[in-house]
Amino acid sequence: MANVHDVAAYILENQGQMSTMKLQKLCYYSQGWSLAWDERPLFKEEIQAWANGPVVYSLFDKHRGQFTVDTWTYGDANAINGDEKDTIDAVLKSYGMLSGQQLSDKTHQESPWLEARDGMAIGARSNAPVSLDIMQEFFSGLASAK
Numbered sequence: 001m002a003n004v005h006d007v008a009a010y011i012l013e014n015q016g017q018m019s020t021m022k023l024q025k026l027c028y029y030s031q032g033w034s035l036a037w038d039e040r041p042l043f044k045e046e047i048q049a050w051a052n053g054p055v056v057y058s059l060f061d062k063h064r065g066q067f068t069v070d071t072w073t074y075g076d077a078n079a080i081n082g083d084e085k086d087t088i089d090a091v092l093k094s095y096g097m098l099s100g101q102q103l104s105d106k107t108h109q110e111s112p113w114l115e116a117r118d119g120m121a122i123g124a125r126s127n128a129p130v131s132l133d134i135m136q137e138f139f140s141g142l143a144s145a146k
Helices: 004-015 020-038 057-063 082-095 100-107 111-116 132-145
Strands: 047-050 053-056
Touching: 004 020, 004 057, 004 082, 020 053, 020 057, 020 082, 020 100, 020 132, 047 111, 053 057, 053 100, 053 111, 111 132
Parallel strands: none
Antiparallel strands: 047 053
């Protein structure tokens, strides 16, 4: 299994420079679609329901203080296998043209983030985990609707 740093390295290798918010959200969507299509997590690191959308803390910890990134030396893009590449490539094709803010806004309308933040005030700080089960249910529902 790849880790989130491998996924980030692969995304940046294929998309180039982007905001750290966009990188976080593309990792989130890659995880969601892996759960739906491959029926397994793409990476083991927890996703948290932060005020600006889903965030993987171990990724944040490495880009803290940066607005943009263009390479990711903490992971290995070559660690991504065939099915994982297919999933991430599909995510990049569908979501890669959106900005970090557009992706964040999108997550705010979707059940995985909303349910993790149930009862919290808008903008409140949170490290509540986003449920992989709810992600799988949500993204599988999107897949069957297409």
